[in-house]
Amino acid sequence: MPEGGKKGGRSRYTTVSIPVTLYNRIKKLIEGTGFANVSQFVTYVLREVVVEYERAREAEEPFTEEEKEKIIEKLRRLGYI
Amino acid sequence: MRKVFVLGLDSAPPKTLYERYGVDIPVLGSLIDDSRRWLMRTCHPPITIPAWLVMFTGKTPGELGIYGFRHRKPGDVGHTYIINSNFIKHQTLWDTISRAGGRVGIFGVPPTYPPRPVRGFMITDFMTPGPENQYAFPPWLKHELESRFGPLIFDVKFRRHDKERVRDELFQMTRQHLKIIEYLVKRKAWDLFIYVEIGIDRIHHAFWKYFDVSHPRYEENKELSRVIPDYYKLIDEGFKRIRKALPKDTIIVVASDHGVKSMAGAFAVNEWLIKEGYLKLKEKPKKPGTDLTREMIDWDSTIAWGWGGYYSRIFINLKGREPKGIVGKEEFDDVITQLSNDLRRVKGDNGALWRNIVLRPEEIYPEVRGDPPDLMAYFDDLSWRAAGTVGWDTPFLPENDRGPDDAVHDWHGVFTVYDPEGTVSRGMGGEMPIERIADYLRELMLSKS
Numbered sequence: 429m430p431e432g433g434k435k436g437g438r439s440r441y442t443t444v445s446i447p448v449t450l451y452n453r454i455k456k457l458i459e460g461t462g463f464a465n466v467s468q469f470v471t472y473v474l475r476e477v478v479v480e481y482e483r484a485r486e487a488e489e490p491f492t493e494e495e496k497e498k499i500i501e502k503l504r505r506l507g508y509i
Numbered sequence: 510m511r512k513v514f515v516l517g518l519d520s521a522p523p524k525t526l527y528e529r530y531g532v533d534i535p536v537l538g539s540l541i542d543d544s545r546r547w548l549m550r551t552c553h554p555p556i557t558i559p560a561w562l563v564m565f566t567g568k569t570p571g572e573l574g575i576y577g578f579r580h581r582k583p584g585d586v587g588h589t590y591i592i593n594s595n596f597i598k599h600q601t602l603w604d605t606i607s608r609a610g611g612r613v614g615i616f617g618v619p620p621t622y623p624p625r626p627v628r629g630f631m632i633t634d635f636m637t638p639g640p641e642n643q644y645a646f647p648p649w650l651k652h653e654l655e656s657r658f659g660p661l662i663f664d665v666k667f668r669r670h671d672k673e674r675v676r677d678e679l680f681q682m683t684r685q686h687l688k689i690i691e692y693l694v695k696r697k698a699w700d701l702f703i704y705v706e707i708g709i710d711r712i713h714h715a716f717w718k719y720f721d722v723s724h725p726r727y728e729e730n731k732e733l734s735r736v737i738p739d740y741y742k743l744i745d746e747g748f749k750r751i752r753k754a755l756p757k758d759t760i761i762v763v764a765s766d767h768g769v770k771s772m773a774g775a776f777a778v779n780e781w782l783i784k785e786g787y788l789k790l791k792e793k794p795k796k797p798g799t800d801l802t803r804e805m806i807d808w809d810s811t812i813a814w815g816w817g818g819y820y821s822r823i824f825i826n827l828k829g830r831e832p833k834g835i836v837g838k839e840e841f842d843d844v845i846t847q848l849s850n851d852l853r854r855v856k857g858d859n860g861a862l863w864r865n866i867v868l869r870p871e872e873i874y875p876e877v878r879g880d881p882p883d884l885m886a887y888f889d890d891l892s893w894r895a896a897g898t899v900g901w902d903t904p905f906l907p908e909n910d911r912g913p914d915d916a917v918h919d920w921h922g923v924f925t926v927y928d929p930e931g932t933v934s935r936g937m938g939g940e941m942p943i944e945r946i947a948d949y950l951r952e953l954m955l956s957k958s
Binding site for chain 2: 509
């Protein structure tokens with residue numbers, strides 16, 4: 429990971445360790461692509477993954493109102509209510 | 510670390526899997542005969558949510574703070590929120606195995622929606638709103654599966670009067686699940702694989718009266734009486750293919766979260782509360798089967814109201830907790846005692862003696878978290894499900910107020926362990942409380958390596 433520039437005394441980057449062999453595999457994989465270095469690629473991929481889950485994980489109820497209604501109706505039909 | 514594959518059959522009872530009542534399951538049957546077999550004693554309440562989670566955390570519903578699919582915040586009459594994976598605050602078996610360096614594969618375990626990152630892969634359960642939602646971890650697994658098997662089918666829509674369509678959709682769903690499991694077992698790395706099939710619960714609820722000759726409304730039907738046996742055959746054939754794909758030293762577990770038995774009828778608990786003077790409505794609803802709402806209740810004269818389902822949750826109109834509470838804190842225990850005694854004494858409509866079970870959460874759980882009911886009631890040992898609707902002329906409804914009307918839940922499910930290396934002896938093992946299973950499986954995987 430890039431060494432951090434500092435803003436307001438807090439580092440904007442941190443270091444995550446990955447196995448050297450994995451690092452080298454990624455380095456080879458991104459050769460000639462739009463990713464300038466391994467850190468860029470790792471950050472991009474992780475961001476893509478995290479965004480898929482965090483919204484549903486942060487809300488206590490991950491269902492929309494419409495989904496909730498459908499689930500309630502289903503539970504009724506199934507006899508749970 | 511030993512490899513374990515869990516075949517979770519929601520609601521499968523000893524009657525079919527152990528006694529082979531009405532079903533022909535040569536592959537599964539021979540595995541079960543070669544296994545250690547327990548009568549799995551389920552939790553209070555004996556319902557899919559929380560039962561699977563109790564099995565895979567070892568925590569009681571009280572500790573989990575999960576008493577069913579839906580819950581209310583104090584002050585509400587109806588439900589406020591639906592349980593989902595965000596409510597899981599305890600370590601699951603798959604967390605434990607991941608932390609020990611193992612890889613896990615989870616498919617259909619309730620409640621796992623929304624999915625969490627795991628060391629391995631996860632496909633969420635039947636509470637997933639639909640295949641358009643993110644239901645898989647890692648995210649690309651969703652595309653991988655859909656490109657091979659089409660949109661994932663999480664559940665079927667129940668229709669009371671179109672049984673053939675329910676049957677066809679259930680078979681279609683389960684066929685798809687079995688193919689996906691076979692694919693995942695072969696293609697992915699895993700040490701613990703848990704597959705819960707909800708279709709079997711749906712088949713039981715929708716077709717039990719055509720299957721079990723002891724059902725009070727048993728009906729022989731050329732087409733429909735074959736549905737449950739055919740469904741078990743489908744599971745057996747699918748399992749045969751899965752088993753072939755399992756590494757030879759895999760320990761195979763067959764488990765259910767609760768059992769199933771014939772439904773005798775539905776007990777309209779709020780009608781009974783009205784009759785006994787615990788609940789007062791401003792006026793009798795014109796239509797039988799009306800949902801109870803806040804506006805309908807005469808709160809100044811109401812002591813308690815209830816919810817229906819496979820068990821009844823009773824709430825006291827407690828001062829300081831409910832907006833128009835009339836039961837003082839000092840009276841609470843006496844009211845609970847009186848109401849419990851009255852509920853225990855409820856008899857059938859023809860005066861038949863019922864075995865009613867009425868419990869206070871504080872008495873049965875080591876810890877009571879979340880939003881528990883004040884009382885939990887099972888009528889005639891679960892044979893009569895509870896109906897929460899009002900407007901009926903009698904509390905005794907020969908059929909369900911809505912939904913399927915063939916089966917209710919039962920206390921005993923199954924738990925069997927087959928070890929090809931013979932470290933687990935075969936034969937009957939007595940009763941296994943559902944809360945002990947997580948520890949048992951953890952030890953099996955981590956201690957016997």
